[in-house]
Structures are given as structure tokens and as C-alpha cells.
Amino acid sequence: MPLLFGTAEFNEKEHLTIGGCDTAVLAEKYGTPLFVYDVAHIRQRARGFKQTFNSLGVKNKVIYAGKAFCCIAMYKLLEEEGLGCDVVSAGEIYTAIKGGMSPDNIEFHGNNKTKEELVYAVEQGVGTIIIDNFYEIDLLSEILKGKDKKQKVMFRITPGVDAQTHDYILTGQVDSKFGFDVNSGKATEALEKILADEHLILQGAHCHIGSQIFSAEGFLAAVEKMMLILNEWKNQFDYTVNILNMGGGFGVKYTESDDPLEPEVFVKAIVNAVKAQCELLDYSFPEIWIEPGRSIIAEAGTTIYTIGSQKVIPDVRHYISVDGGMGDNIRPALYDAKYDGFLANRISTEKPEEVRIVGKYCESGDVLIKEIDLPPVEAGDLFAITSTGAYGYSMANNYNRNVKPAVVFVENGQDKLVIRRETYEDLIALDCE
Template identity: 45%
Template sequence: MENIRIKDGHFIFGGCDVVELVRRYGTPLYVISEEVIKRKCSEIREKFLCKYKNTRAAYASKAFLNPAMCKIIEREGLDLDVVSGGELYTAIRAEFPMEKVFFHGNNKTIDELKMAIKNDVGRIVVDNLYEIELIDKISKEYGKKARLLYRITPGVESKTHRYISTGQVDSKFGIPLAGNIIFEAVEKGIKCENVNLLGFHFHVGSQLFDNRSYLNAVDVVTRLMKDVKERYGFITKELNTGGGYGIYYFKGDKPKPIDYFIDAIMDKIYKRCSEFGLEIPTVVIEPGRWIIGEAGITLYTIGFIKEIPGVRTYVSIDGGMTDNPRPALYGAKYEALIANKVDSEKNKLVTIAGKCCESGDILIWNLRVPKVASGDILAVLNTGAYNYSMANNYNKTPRPAVVLVNEGKSEIIVERETYDDLLMRCRVPEYLK
């Protein structure tokens, strides 16, 4: 919070007075800084794409995606990682170059695979043997040859919440290395006439501050690359190392610069390929949260304030677990400030309560703030990743608008939902009318 900009006691974000943003657009309100996104993408180009040959960087769009974000990522020269038919459709509608799209997912439907193959998606990241057969069959129907990566489960542990750890042996993601399953998959990929197996993918977890699990995974996958070369003469042309680089949310978080991860990963790949006599594959990274997390804030209007003497002061906001389910889902912690009183003395300890009919709808426990009043504006920091993506309509709550800010200008990129929107797809049978 050291870099907070203040003017006339108000929080300035993306060159905009957030209190003015609230007056114009209302609350709850997601605000995304284009300048932060551009800076993060520039850092990826400088420290990875321009520094190392044969590299690609794909934005992991599950963190935050809409057509405007697709346009920004395309302009910044990055690829796109999607994990569902809806995300793929968003990219298609935004006219994002399909050859630069990586399509993930542990249980892609037939319709999703048809959409991907029909539109010549750049890579399909295969998660299981059944999917290989489906892709081969669908590709034949469309007269295509799908380009594949196999997601493997490297069997490494990562220090993060278990809900966002993905590389361990017992994971719902990826083809396991136990037994001969992966070799059966490679053999199948080589034999199928309508697919082109290019290499492998792994993802060890999310919100990581240590690079050791990445390096352990590289050890595992390069050994696999050696084994499949010896067994089948298969040359791994592409290695996707996933994302998961941690960002700052709350005191105690100690994020590392991106080159802490990238340089170590590349050094390990070079050494292992040299040791095993392997060609250096094209290396891909997939940062999502790292690009968008710190680019976002969420604004709320404070409503009812309840003081329980000697126990706690609850400060209620006009949002909560519908626009940010992460605290309720896995105990995520955030820092926040009173946007219209940023430079006032913080002499009160309060708990920020959401408006949902759930005791678990607590956004922040024990936040130090100035004396607050109904109508004040709460700004929760670093909410760019997974808040808009996970927003829901629990309690029939409309989802917030999203505003893009840059150099003092603001533009709506997602309209606020209305009550009519909530009922748009509802139908009443004739006999109930």
C-alpha cells in the first residue's frame, strides 16, 4: 500500500479519482487499470520473450476475461489461454487470432472440442486418453489436424492452498505418470492421423512464491522427454510450464520478480536438455493472476455499521461474496482503504461484512480504518484476478459493472447487470400462470 496515490484525501487509481468513478458508475464496481496490464506485459516481453529464443507467453484468461481484455492482450503481443467453451467463444467474438490460443480443460465437451477444432485453435492441451480419441475423430470430420500438448501430472507438491495446488500426484488435472498411462497416450498421439502431438504441459499450482516446484517439475518432464525419444523417436517441440507466479495481497506475502521464476526454469531446461541430448523445445509460460491481479480494485459503498461493545464493529458494504467469493471459498485475504478518507488517521478496527444472507460472507476481518460513516467508499486492492471471473448471482444479486481506466480516462467494458437481466432466461409453464 506504499504506492497509493492521494489527491484531496481521495484515492487515485489509473489517474482517476475513485470517488468520482463511484458517482458516475455506482457500486459495487470493478475498476481495471490498463496501465498496470501494459506494464506487466512489457515486463514479460523484456524478461522472457526478448531474452530467450523460441518462447511464447499466454495470458491465462480464467483470471479475467472479456472482449476488451482480449483486445489488450492481442495488442501487447501475448497469446491467450482459455479453459472453457465460453472463454473460447469470447476470444472468437473478439477476433483474437486463433493460432495464438491454448485450449485447456480437464473435461472438455464434444461441443467445445468441435468449436476449437472448427476454428483452428492453436493448441489443445489434452488432459486424458479419452480426449485424444475424441479430438482425432472430430478432426477427421472437419478435415483438420489438431495440434496437441499433453498436460502431465508431474507429482510435485507446491506450498499454497490445497484448492489451488495442481501438480501433486492426486490431482484431477493431467495425465498421470504412474504406470504406462503417459506412454500409452504418447503412442496413441503418434499413431492418430488427425492430430499432431507437439509436446507437454504442466502446471504446479497458483499464487506461488517459491520456484522449487517448477524446477522439480522440469526435472520430471525432461526425463519424460528423454524416455519418449528413446522409446518412440518422438522429439518434444514444445514445453509449456504453466503459470502461478504469486502476487501481493496481504501482509506476509512476499512475491518474487518474474525473472526469479523464468530464469531458473530456463536454466534448468537448458541444463537438462544438454544432459539428455535433447533439442531445446519452444518454452511457453501462462501467467494470469500475475498480469491482472494488481491491475484491479473493487469499490463499495458502506451502509449499515453495527457496533457490538467489547466484541466487534461490523461495517456492511453493498457487495460481498457475490462479487468476491475468494475469502469465503478459501480464506483469501485483502487489504483495503476508505477511498474518500485515505489520509485520515486509522484509529478504528472493523470487520467488513458482505450483504449476502450468509454468516460466512465476511470480506475482511480486522481492518484498520479511520472513523467510517454510511456513504463512505471502500476500495479493496488487488482484486483484478478471479473476482469478476467468479462473480455470481446468489441472493438474486446483479453482478457489478467493470470500468477500464487509463491516464485519467474511464470506459465501461462490462455493463452492470439489472434485475431484468436476472430473469431474462426464466420461463413459467402455462399451467402455473
């Protein structure tokens, strides 16, 4: 059976439906490749985090990591669900505000924020800036001094925790481009510098140990390490944080072999660990923030492709090409990400064989799924790849001068175009003769 998420199911025509919408009809209406987002599933995942915190009586903020996927419609949805957002560029700030997101609910991350971006964030009233390095302390302080303003900030710490994930998405260990290292004393030095600056209002500390994490153990280790650090600072500087931000990185299901925890399990584990450490250390219980992105949006997204050419090399490989590829999903080429897929326009009982799903881009590495068992397929068949909601469209590109796909939201039998397909005119819009 295909790996289905949320409201996805097959109808009487043997067509994949999502949110009550027939994907074959959507493909005809909007073309392919096409990103289809299950809004009900997004809401359910978001509420899984928020409601668990509330049920535990813990003051909290659930902050969606916009880098996973963002657009005006997505920010409107987040505002409806009462979530904040985490941005990493002025462009994301601009989009979030255009989407109706309250600036106070925006936090600004990044290891190399430019002066222009920080000026823009301050001018727009961004609620919290997560300071990442000493350069940024000085730069932000200078900007605030010039504008005679104060800014709420947190600072990012690398606690030295290995989250057991891919090297490219591992961020809590000592050797990382992000944050202030604890072991070298740089985090303590940063704390002193921020506390001494009258323009910076320090709210608390932040850490992020990595992405696609399937066990709560890494978070428990991070909580213990963070609380020990915070307690040392309480004793040394008489400083107690108002907020402890434990970041995100909660795992999702890409294939049958993945076995992620539900959002509720992660939240309860983090809250219980913080409570235990606070009681042990006689530390005031802080407000807890988390930053789920992938875990809210990934499984809600499905990409619909149209199958084109095939190539059979006897006793070697059977290639099946689709009309998208690394331009709309670079993750398999970038770090060997695994996905599952199936025919979306019919259910076949014919004997399957192992095939490779490849894209149309002029690269041998343009492989979406290395090995998958499929029944015989024909040109024009629709092929669905699941769990493409995170880092698919947000990392999309125009390689080979291909246009970026359209994105639709579906809910209760209604489809809504939220990002139109690019045109050839869009491709040359920035070209100068």
C-alpha cells in the same frame, strides 16, 4: 500506509486515483461495487514476462489464462501486447474471438471438454488443444476424422510435484483431476496413443503445478522432472518435443505479508533450468510457453465499495458492511483468501480500531476481510479492496438476485466502461413463465 499498486495514488482531494482517474468520480459515474482495472499495470506485467524471454533469446509464447478475468476489451488488450490466451470453455473461445484474438493464438484447456466444445474449437481454428485424458483423445480423434482435419495438440502431465500452495489450487501432484499421471505409466500410454493418431499433431508436453506460488523452487523441480520424462521418451520412442509448456501459477501480492517474485525472476529461473537440463541430457532446447493469468491481472484490479451499516458488539466485534461481498468476490468464503483494503475517499488520522468487513449477502460466511484496522467510518464512505483483478468478476454470481458490478479500464486519465452493470431485467432475462 495503504497497499497501492501500479499507478494508484491519492490526489489533493485525498481521493484514491488509478490510471489518473479519481475513484470517487468513477463511483459516482458508474455506481458501486465497481471493478477498476489499471491498464498500464496490466501492460507492465505482461511485458515483464514477454520481454524477459526475448532478452534471453528464447523462442517463447506467453499465454494469458483467461479464467482469471476475461472480456472483449481484455482480449483486445492481449492482442495489442502480443500475448496468446488460454481458454477453458466454448464461451471463452467465443469471447476471445469476438475480442479480436487470433484463433491460432488460443489454446484450449479443460478436464472434461464436451463434444460440442471440441467441435466448436476445431471449427474456429483454435491453435492448440491441450489434451487432458484418454476420453478426450478418442473424442477429438473422432471429430477430426469426421471433418477430415488435423489438429495441433499438447498433452497435460501431472509430474508429481508439490508446489506448496492451497489444496484447492494445487494441480501438479499425483492426486489431481487434471492430466496424465507419470508414475503410473499413463502419461507414456497417452504419448503412444497420440503419436499413433494421424489426425493429432503433437507439439509437446504441458504441466501446471499449482497457483499463487512464491518460490521458483517448485518450477525448478518440475522442469527437472519433466526433462527426465521427455528424455526417456526420446530414448524410447525417438520423440522430441517442440514445445515445453510450464503452465502458470506465479504468485501475487494480496497483503503486506505476501512476498512474490517479479515475473522476470520466474522466467529466468525456468529458462536457466531448462537449458541446464538440456545440456545435461543432450536434449534439443524446446520453445517455452507459460500461462500467467493471476500474475498479470490480480494487482491491476481494485474493487470500490460504498460503506453502509455497522454493528458493534461490545468486547466482541465491530462489523462494517459494504454494498458487495461474496457475489463479486467469493474467494474469501471459498478458500479463506486474504485481502487488504482502505478508505478511498479520504485520508484519516483518527485512531484506528480492528473491524471486520462484511458483504450484503444473506450468509454469515459473507466476509471480505476478517480483521483490518480502520479509522472511524461513516455510511457513504468509499472502501477499496486491492488485488481483486483475478477471480473476482470471473467468479461473480447473482446470489440473492443481486446484479453483477460494472467493470472499467482506466489509463492516462481516461476511463472506459468494458462491462456494464447488470440490470434487474438481465436477472430475469432467462426466466420462463
